[in-house]
Structures are given as C-alpha cells and as structure tokens.
Amino acid sequence: xxxxxxxxxxxxxxxxxxxxxxxxxxxxxxxxxxxxxxxxxxxxxxxxxxxxxxxxxxxxxxxxxxxxxxxxxxxxxxxxxxxxxxxxxxxxxxxxxxxxxxxxxxxxxxxxxxxxxxxxxxxxxxxxxxxxxxxxxxxxxxxxxxxxxxxxxxxxxxxxxxxxxxxxxxxxxxxxxxxxxxxxxxxxxxxxxxxxxxxxxxxxxxxxxxxxxxxxxxxxxxxxxxxxxxxxxxxxxxxxxxxxxxxxxxxxxxxxxxxxxxxxxxxxxxxxxxxxxxxxxxxxxxxxxxxxxxxxxxxxxxxxxxxxxxxxxxxxxxxxxxxxxxxxxxxxxxxxxxxxxxxxxxxxxxxxxxxxxxxxxxxxxxxxxxxxxxxxxxxxxxxxxxxxxxxxxxxxxxxxxxxxxxxxxxxxxxxxxxxxxxxxxxxxxxxx
Amino acid sequence: xxxxxxxxxxxxxxxxxxxxxxxxxxxxxxxxxxxxxxxxxxxxxxxxxxxxxxxxxxxxxxxxxxxxxxxxxxxxxxxxxxxxxxxxxxxxxxxxxxxxxxxxxxxxxxxxxxxxxxxxxxxxxxxxxxxxxxxxxxxxxxxxxxxxxxxxxxxxxxxxxxxxxxxxxxxxxxxxxxxxxxxxxxxxxxxxxxxxxxxxxxxxxxxxxxxxxxxxxxxxxxxxxxxxxxxxxxxxxxxxxxxxxxxxxxxxxxxxxxxxxxxxxxxxxxxxxxxxxxxxxxxxxxxxxxxxxxxxxxxxxxxxxxxxxxxxxxxxxxxxxxxxxxxxxxxxxxxxxxxxxxxxxxxxxxxxxxxxxxxxxxxxxxxxxxxxxxxxxxxxxxxxxxxxxxxxxxxxxxxxxxxxxxxxxxxxxxxxxxxxxxxxxxxxxxxx
Numbered sequence: 001x002x003x004x005x006x007x008x009x010x011x012x013x014x015x016x017x018x019x020x021x022x023x024x025x026x027x028x029x030x031x032x033x034x035x036x037x038x039x040x041x042x043x044x045x046x047x048x049x050x051x052x053x054x055x056x057x058x059x060x061x062x063x064x065x066x067x068x069x070x071x072x073x074x075x076x077x078x079x080x081x082x083x084x085x086x087x088x089x090x091x092x093x094x095x096x097x098x099x100x101x102x103x104x105x106x107x108x109x110x111x112x113x114x115x116x117x118x119x120x121x122x123x124x125x126x127x128x129x130x131x132x133x134x135x136x137x138x139x140x141x142x143x144x145x146x147x148x149x150x151x152x153x154x155x156x157x158x159x160x161x162x163x164x165x166x167x168x169x170x171x172x173x174x175x176x177x178x179x180x181x182x183x184x185x186x187x188x189x190x191x192x193x194x195x196x197x198x199x200x201x202x203x204x205x206x207x208x209x210x211x212x213x214x215x216x217x218x219x220x221x222x223x224x225x226x227x228x229x230x231x232x233x234x235x236x237x238x239x240x241x242x243x244x245x246x247x248x249x250x251x252x253x254x255x256x257x258x259x260x261x262x263x264x265x266x267x268x269x270x271x272x273x274x275x276x277x278x279x280x281x282x283x284x285x286x287x288x289x290x291x292x293x294x295x296x297x298x299x300x301x302x303x304x305x306x307x308x309x310x311x312x313x314x315x316x317x318x319x320x321x322x323x324x325x326x327x328x329x330x331x332x333x334x335x336x337x338x339x340x341x342x343x344x345x346x347x348x349x350x351x352x353x354x355x356x357x358x359x360x361x362x363x364x365x366x367x368x369x370x371x372x373x374x375x376x377x378x379x380x381x382x383x384x385x386x387x388x389x390x391x392x393x394x395x396x397x398x399x400x401x402x403x404x405x406x407x408x409x410x411x412x413x414x415x416x417x418x419x420x421x422x423x424x425x426x427x428x429x430x431x432x
Numbered sequence: 433x434x435x436x437x438x439x440x441x442x443x444x445x446x447x448x449x450x451x452x453x454x455x456x457x458x459x460x461x462x463x464x465x466x467x468x469x470x471x472x473x474x475x476x477x478x479x480x481x482x483x484x485x486x487x488x489x490x491x492x493x494x495x496x497x498x499x500x501x502x503x504x505x506x507x508x509x510x511x512x513x514x515x516x517x518x519x520x521x522x523x524x525x526x527x528x529x530x531x532x533x534x535x536x537x538x539x540x541x542x543x544x545x546x547x548x549x550x551x552x553x554x555x556x557x558x559x560x561x562x563x564x565x566x567x568x569x570x571x572x573x574x575x576x577x578x579x580x581x582x583x584x585x586x587x588x589x590x591x592x593x594x595x596x597x598x599x600x601x602x603x604x605x606x607x608x609x610x611x612x613x614x615x616x617x618x619x620x621x622x623x624x625x626x627x628x629x630x631x632x633x634x635x636x637x638x639x640x641x642x643x644x645x646x647x648x649x650x651x652x653x654x655x656x657x658x659x660x661x662x663x664x665x666x667x668x669x670x671x672x673x674x675x676x677x678x679x680x681x682x683x684x685x686x687x688x689x690x691x692x693x694x695x696x697x698x699x700x701x702x703x704x705x706x707x708x709x710x711x712x713x714x715x716x717x718x719x720x721x722x723x724x725x726x727x728x729x730x731x732x733x734x735x736x737x738x739x740x741x742x743x744x745x746x747x748x749x750x751x752x753x754x755x756x757x758x759x760x761x762x763x764x765x766x767x768x769x770x771x772x773x774x775x776x777x778x779x780x781x782x783x784x785x786x787x788x789x790x791x792x793x794x795x796x797x798x799x800x801x802x803x804x805x806x807x808x809x810x811x812x813x814x815x816x817x818x819x820x821x822x823x824x825x826x827x828x829x830x831x832x833x834x835x836x837x838x839x840x841x842x843x844x845x846x847x848x849x850x851x852x853x854x855x856x857x858x859x860x861x862x863x864x
Contacts, residue, residue: 022723026581032766033580130578136724138570138578146562146570148465149454149744274709274730291454291741292568296730298706309723312581320763331752334464 004037005319008068010090011081012045012061015104015131017052018308019078024054026312034316036323042068045081069093075322078311079103088112095123100322102314104131104307107196110205114218117333126318131310133159133206134283137299138313143213143287144331150289151336152214154254156432159206161281161301162190162197163229163249167266168279171237171246177230189281189302199228200249200264207251207264214287215253216335219262225345227265236355236425239385239396240268245353246276247427258340261348268353268429274298275432286432346405351380351429353398356414357421360391364419368395371417375410377402392421398429436469437751440500442522443513444477444493447536447563449484450740451510456486458744466748468755474500477513501525507754510743511535520544527555532754534746536563536739539628542637546650549765558750563742565591565638566715569731570745575645575719576763582721583768584646586686588864591638593713593733594622594629595661595681599698600711603669603678609662621713621734631660632681632696639683639696646719647685648767651694657777659697668787668857671817671828672700677785678708679859690772693780700785700861706730707864718864778837783812783861785830788846789853792823796851800827807842809834824853830861 009016023030023040031037040060048061068074069090077094079101081087087108094101101120103109109116109129120127130140158164162184169180181198184190196202204224212218229249240247245268254261269276274296278284283301288294300306358364369379378400385394399407411424441448455462455472463469472492480493500506501522509526511533513519519540526533533552535541541548541561552559562572590596594616601612613630616622628634636656644650661681672679677700686693701708706728710716715733720726732738790796801811810832817826831839843856 022581029583029766030581033764035764136579136582136721137727138574141578142570142574145749146573146745147568147741148748149458149462149741150568151461272709274706277704277706277709289568289741291737293732293735293738295569296728298728298730300725303725305723306725309579309581309721313578316580316763317577331748332465332467334461 002031002035002037003323004039005076005322006039006041006074007076007078007315008042008044008071008074009040009078009080010044010065010068011079012043012048012052013080013082014304015307015311016043016045016080017054018304019080019311020056021054021305022308022312030316034320034323036319038315038319041074042071044068065090069097069099074099076100076102076315076318078315079105080311082107084108084111088116091116091127092119095119095125095127098123098125100126100128100318102128102311102318104129104311106132106202106205106209110208110221113208113212117218128314128318129209130314131307133209134285134297135300135302136306136309137283137285137297138310139285139297140209140213141313142297143210147289147292148331150291152255153288153290155207155210155214155252156275156286156430157203157207157210157251158248158275158278158282158284159251159301160197160200160203160249161283162194163200163203164278164283164301165189165281166198167229167232167237167247167249170232170234171241174234174238176234177232198230200226203249203251203264207253207262210251210285211253211262212333215260215339216333217339219342223262223342225263225265229266231425232266233425235394236353236427239355240353243353243398244271245269245429246271248275248278250430252430255339256343258338259343260339261343263345263348266427268427269432273432346403346408348404349401350404351399351401352407353396353427353429354411355425356395358393358395359419359421360393361419365395367417367419368414371413372399372410375406377406377410434463434467434469435755436471437508437754438471438473438506439508439510439747440474440476440503440506441472441510441512442476442497442500443511444475444480444484445512445514446736447739447743448475448477448512449486450736451512451743452488453486453737454740454744462748466752466755468751470747470751473506474503476500497522501529506531508532508534508747508750510747511537512743514539516540516543520548523548523559524551527551527557527559530555530557532558532560532750534560534743534750536561536743538564538634538637538641542640542653545640545644549650560746560750561641562746563739565641566717566729567732567734568738568741569715569717569729570742571717571729572641572645573745574729575642579721579724580763582723584687585720585722587639587642587646587684588707588718588862589635589639589642589683590680590707590710590714590716591683591733592629592632592635592681593715594626595632595635596710596715596733597621597713598630599661599664599669599679599681602664602666603673606666606670608666609664630662632658635681635683635696639685639694642683642717643685643694644765647692647771648765649771651774655694655774657695657697661698663857664698665857667826668785668859671787672785675785675830676703677701677861678703680707680710682862684862687771688775690770691775692771693775695777695780698859700859701864705864778835778840780836781833782836783831783833784839785828785859785861786843787857788827790825790827791851791853792825793851797827799849799851800846803842803845804831807838809838809842
C-alpha cells in the first residue's frame with residue numbers, strides 16, 4: 001500500500017499556485033518515483049476568495065495559518081508568502097511543532113537565517129530553500145550535497161534576473177537604463193518598485209545563502225558591499241564592449257589569502273567567459289571548488305514554475321525521510337576554518353575601468369595620470385574618445401590592479417579639479 | 433558517540449586513489465557534516481605493490497575482491513576498476529550480499545545497466561553513478577533529485593573532454609585533427625588508443641545514462657547513431673566560424689512529437705549559445721525541462737579529483753541512509769509515457785552545412801542545386817570560396833531543414849557525378 005504524507009502550504013500567490021499545479025498535475029509521476037502519495041492537506045492565504053489559475057477544493061483553503069501549524073498530521077510546511085513577518089513566526093512555530101519547513105524566502109533567510117537555522121538544528125527539523133536562489137536551478141543541492149567534499153575559493157553569481165535583463169537590454173538595444181527598466185516592467189520582469197532588484201539587495205540576500213553553504217558562515221547584510229546598476233550608462237556598456245568586456249551585476253564571494261571578500265556590484269568581465277553570455281532574465285552561478293574544479297550552473301532565475309520546481313524538489317527530499325520515519329537533520333554546515341575575517345571594500349584590490357568626461361583643456365590627461373601615479377595607481381590603457389563640438393572629451397582608462405581605497409582617493413582628488421563635466425565613473429573588472 | 437560506517441574500494445587506480453585521498457584528507461570535514469566516520473576498510477586491486485600518490489596502510493590492501501564483497505561489516509562498495517568483466521560480476525555480488533554500490537563505470541552501465549539496475553531494484557540496494565558522466569559536475573543528482581518533478585524535451589551534451597579539447601585546439605590553433613590529437617596525447621588528455629573518445633563511443637555511453645534519468649528508458653548502444661570527429665577538417669571549422677557557427681561533438685536526445693532522437697555527432701551550433709563557449713576538456717550538459725526551463729551544467733569533464741569528488745558525493749548520500757538503518761532504494765526511474773518510439777537517423781530533420789570541393793567546370797553549381805531540388809532540399813545560403821590555381825573550388829552551403837535520408841540520397845548522386853575532387857562533407861546544424 002502506498003503511504004500518504006500530508007503537507008501544508010502557507011502563501012497561495014504566484015509560486016504557491018505553481019506548487020499546487022505541480023502537486024495536482026504530477027501527482028502520479030511523483031508517486032511513481034517515490035512510492036508516496038503527497039497530500040496537500042491545507043492551503044493558507046490571507047486572500048482565499050480570489051481566483052487562481054489552478055482550481056482547488058474550497059475545503060482546502062483557510063485564512064488561519066494555525067490550521068496548518070497546529071495540525072499534527074502535517075509533516076511539512078511550505079512557506080511561500082514572502083516578507084519577514086509573520087513568515088518568520090510561522091516558520092518558528094512549524095519547527096517547534098516538529099515540522100520540516102520549505103521556503104523560497106531569501107529576504108527572510110538572509111535577515112533572520114542565523115536564528116532560524118539554529119532553531120532548525122536544535123529541533124532536528126530541516127529548513128530547505130532550493131528555490132530561494134536561482135529558482136529551479138538545483139544550486140543549493142549541488143553545493144550542499146553534490147560538492148559535499150569540496151572547499152571553495154570563490155563564487156561569482158548573476159543571481160538577479162531583473163538586473164541582468166536590464167543590462168542585457170541596454171547592451172542589445174543600445175538604450176538607456178530607464179528605457180531598459182521600462183521594458184522590464186512592461187514584460188513583467190520588474191516590480192513597480194524595482195529597487196530591491198536593481199539596487200543589488202536581492203542579489204546580496206542570495207549571496208548570503210551561497211556563502212553559508214560554501215564557506216559555512218552566516219554573514220549579515222551590513223558585511224556586504226552593495227552597489228546597484230542604476231548609475232550604469234549606455235556609454236560605459238559600449239566602451240566596455242570595445243574593450244572586449246561585458247557589464248554584469250555580480251554577487252561575489254572571493255577568498256584572498258585568509259580573508260573573504262563579499263560584495264555585489266556591476267562588474268566588467270571578459271567576453272570569453274561564460275558568465276558574459278548569460279542574457280535576459282537568466283541566472284548563472286560560477287564557483288571554483290578545489291576538487292571538482294570550475295563549475296557553472298545556468299538557468300532561468302525567476303518564474304512561477306521554475307521556483308515551484310525547486311520547492312517540489314525540496315519536498316521530495318524531505319518526504320523520503322519522513323516516509324522512513326527518519327530523524328535526519330539537514331546536513332551540517334561546516335565553517336571553513338581557513339577564513340580569518342571579512343575584507344572591507346576599501347581593502348580589496350581590483351582592476352578598474354574609469355571614465356572621465358573631460359572639459360577639453362590641454363593638460364587634463366597629464367593631470368589625471370599625475371594624480372593616479374601619486375596614489376601608486378598605474379594605467380594599463382587609455383582611450384581618448386571622439387571629440388565633439390561641445391568640447392567634452394570622454395577619457396576611458398583601464399588601470400592595473402589597485403587598492404580600492406587608493407583609487408577612491410585619487411578619484412576624489414580628480415573630481416575636485418574642475419576639469420570634468422561630470423563625476424568620474426569607476427567600474428571594477430574581474431577576470432573571474 | 434560518532435557512528436562508524438565501513439566502505440570498501442575495488443580499483444586503486446587514478447580515480448580510486450583520488451577517493452582515498454579525499455577520505456583521508458577530508459575525514460574530519462565529512463564527519464562534521466554527516467556525523468559519521470567513514471572508515472575505508474579494504475582496498476582491492478590486482479596490483480597492490482606499486483606506489484600511489486597517497487600512502488595507505490599495507491593492511492588495507494588485498495588482491496582478492498571477496499575480502500570486500502563477503503565482508504558483512506562493509507555496507508558500501510565503490511567499483512572504480514573499469515572494464516566490463518569482472519566489474520560486472522563484482523557489482524552483482526555486492527548487491528546480492530546486501531551492499532550499496534557506487535561506480536564511475538559508464539561503459540559497464542551503458543552495456544549492462546538494464547540488468548544491473550533491475551537487480552538493484554530487486555535487492556533494494558542502490559547503484560550510484562554520479563562520476564560516470566561529467567566527473568564532478570553534479571548532473572546525475574540534479575536530473576534525478578533537483579529536477580524531480582520535471583519532464584524533459586531534450587538533452588544536448590558536450591560530455592567527452594578529449595573530443596572537445598581536440599575540436600577547441602583545432603579552432604584555436606588553426607591546426608589539423610591529427611596535430612590537435614597529438615597535443616591532446618602530449619598533455620595527457622587522450623589515451624594512446626583514443627578511439628573510444630574521438631569516435632563518440634564514450635559520449636554515447638554517457639548519453640544512455642542521461643536518457644535513462646530524463647526519459648526513463650534504457651536505450652542500447654545500437655539505438656544510438658554515432659559519428660566521431662576524426663573526419664572534421666580545419667577548413668570546415670574555419671568556414672563554420674565565418675558563418676557564426678562552432679563545431680562541437682554533441683550527444684543529443686531530442687523529443688520530436690512522440691519520438692525520441694538519440695545521436696552523437698559533430699554538430700554546428702550558433703556562436704551565441706553557451707555550449708559553443710565550452711572549450712578544452714570542459715563538459716557541459718544542456719537540458720530543456722518543462723518547469724525549470726532551459727538549464728546548463730558546466731565543469732571539467734575529467735580528472736582524478738573531479739571524478740573522486742562525484743564518487744564521494746554518492747558515498748555521503750548512501751551513508752546518510754545506512755546511518756539511519758534505512759531501507760531506501762534509489763528513487764524510481766519512471767518511463768516518460770509520451771515517447772512512442774526511437775527515431776532512426778535517416779528520419780531526422782535538420783539543417784546542414786555542406787562542403788563540396790568542386791573541380792572548376794562551368795555549371796557545377798547548377799548541377800548541385802538541380803540534384804538538391806529533385807530531393808526537395810532547399811538552399812539557405814551558398815558561398816563559393818577562393819579560387820586557387822589548382823582549380824579546386826570549395827563550395828559551402830547551408831541548407832534549410834531537410835530529412836537526413838533525402839540529403840544522403842542527394843549527396844550520393846552528386847558524389848557520383850565526377851565533378852568533385854573529394855567526397856562531399858555534411859555536418860548537422862542544431863539551433864539548440
């Protein structure tokens with residue numbers, strides 16, 4: 001006889017209805033794979049009257065989460081409502097009541113994960129979060145299980161579909177940031193308030209989870225240097241392309257000696273690198289592991305069914321343990337002992353692309369190179385771009401590896417000289 | 433108290449010693465992650481006297497596999513000896529004696545997998561094979577577990593590092609196949625007899641495993657159309673590049689209506705596609721899934737520690753079940769009911785690149801287009817290349833989608849006309 005396992009869903013929105021669709025349409029497939037019948041016993045949402053694109057028995061719906069959280073016959077709770085409160089309280093209650101939890105709530109895990117994961121360990125119940133980064137890309141499972149014996153030296157992730165779409169659109173259509181963002185909104189790839197995405201916050205949330213798995217430490221948002229893409233201009237994209245570089249919003253965790261750099265910012269990468277070909281709303285996570293080598297995982301970074309696919313893979317994993325009557329806490333996350341501290345952004349060393357909009361007075365280039373040299377910064381290449389009537393001359397430079405602090409000091413000095421039409425622009429270059 | 437679990441290793445070669453290194457050097461890391469101490473109780477190899485790059489206690493070594501297979505204290509056997517016999521007999525004995533099996537032996541699984549997997553199900557013991565395709569890329573786990581709810585429409589894999597190195601080297605160094613192969617041998621990327629790799633056999637072995645996971649059917653070698661890369665000339669690579677295409681040895685499984693195409697052959701793909709950027713010995717597997725969308729997994733396709741990383745991830749999975757005293761057979765592989773039959777190569781439809789080396793008589797182009805048109809084949813583009821003194825004119829064509837059988841008939845007719853210096857060349861183009 002096929003065993004039945006009851007699960008509950010909190011949050012009947014976009015991803016929630018995707019999960020309901022899968023559990024309905026793939027019920028037989030999943031049963032054949034795991035010899036368990038997954039029974040969705042209850043769905044909680046504050047709105048239980050609106051129509052969704054999947055029909056469910058009205059009996060399943062409730063506005064009261066306790067009907068799930070306090071039901072002893074429910075073994076697994078899926079939290080897909082989003083937001084910090086009351087999602088956090090629901091997860092805590094679920095764990096305390098002996099239930100495993102699945103969530104796609106990266107903001108909650110990034111902000112409150114230290115507390116939630118501690119409770120999960122204490123209670124011996126899992127918090128699974130495959131869909132919280134890269135939607136349906138099995139990146140969490142790959143890092144945690146597939147690469148279990150590896151140590152990592154870095155993570156480079158394009159993990160925000162909205163930002164990547166905007167940058168790809170700018171490059172492809174040769175249009176401005178605001179035009180590209182408008183197109184993203186029109187196509188449903190950006191929220192009406194897109195700041196979480198384009199300011200790099202969402203990428204930072206996901207980076208926290210990847211760092212937790214790869215390096216065993218739970219960094220906090222304030223540990224991460226975050227710079228968004230709203231200041232990226234089409235001219236920088238064009239100049240970069242002339243230099244064989246593409247601009248991507250990268251989430252970076254990089255081991256340098258015994259320190260770890262953690263940062264999210266627009267980054268120029270060589271066109272030959274696979275990451276530079278990741279277009280539109282796609283995501284890709286590139287990691288360097290000491291045994292399995294350089295790996296890249298690519299797929300759509302968002303979408304109802306993509307995220308739902310990730311949630312259901314968590315569900316199947318947990319169900320196989322529940323089926324066995326098994327007390328099996330999530331695999332322990334182990335601290336990478338070789339990292340002594342987090343490196344602050346002004347201590348990082350990087351190559352940079354710099355653009356100055358020079359008022360065309362003789363000697364500007366001499367002034368620039370003089371100040372850079374005072375700060376110990378050496379120029380790798382310089383291009384003085386087309387000279388227009390208005391006498392504003394774009395000067396584009398690539399500089400050799402320099403300490404961020406020195407570069408910032410140099411640029412501040414230069415920006416005070418009154419020889420530029422606008423503030424200088426600096427974009428980090430990574431070889432990946 | 434930390435539980436101990438005994439494992440045995442058969443095959444102390446390259447990958448085997450890699451596994452021993454990990455179990456020795458990462459013993460504490462793994463114990464911290466899974467709360468189990470993995471004890472390598474016995475290593476069997478026919479050669480137990482040669483030195484390896486890892487030291488082991490002489491007591492561990494044996495030349496007699498029965499010391500592992502008949503030891504009731506050993507729960508998991510790793511078969512890393514390769515070859516069909518006696519590897520097959522060892523695996524059968526291990527399963528019959530109640531042990532889980534881990535293998536990286538793609539040739540064995542491809543040839544004898546139907547029988548071995550049936551026995552595994554019957555005995556409720558797993559055969560894990562993460563390292564058998566893509567080395568350390570967690571592709572098996574991703575397809576089986578990470579994408580558990582998905583149905584697949586196709587697989588495109590660069591899954592043989594040797595062939596990919598040879599093709600990349602030809603493209604990069606503008607050299608001949610034999611020069612590139614020589615370089616591959618020099619760098620240890622090709623065996624002294626490289627035919628398994630460059631003839632596409634190894635790719636076909638791995639494709640059988642990927643098809644098993646994605647479509648639930650165990651196809652046999654004779655079901656797969658296999659064409660290697662030894663006939664690829666540098667001029668075809670160059671002409672392809674002029675057309676924005678790269679040549680890769682692709683392993684393809686593609687659902688067309690209710691039929692499945694299964695084939696391995698050199699394939700031209702658009703330069704914009706990520707697969708075209710996979711260089712050197714790297715592998716990449718691209719799948720289209722109905723929920724999680726278009727996914728790509730990239731990493732080194734070979735290497736001692738890469739493969740060992742995959743083996744150890746299998747080991748950790750199994751150990752967690754053994755630890756729990758759990759009877760948990762591998763997740764069932766379920767037949768994709770929507771596939772009615774396998775499509776033969778002469779029934780496939782494809783775009784093609786064709787090259788003729790025409791003896792420069794007037795009217796050759798007219799003859800070619802006449803014959804193609806008789807077979808209902810329509811030309812998308814034609815380029816008549818540089819005219820050399822010796823009066824041999826390369827004519828390069830791209831043809832619109834045509835049935836393979838019709839194309840073959842047309843080329844046979846044309847090759848009999850005595851207007852070409854050498855046999856015509858046809859290479860399939862995939863949009864991916």
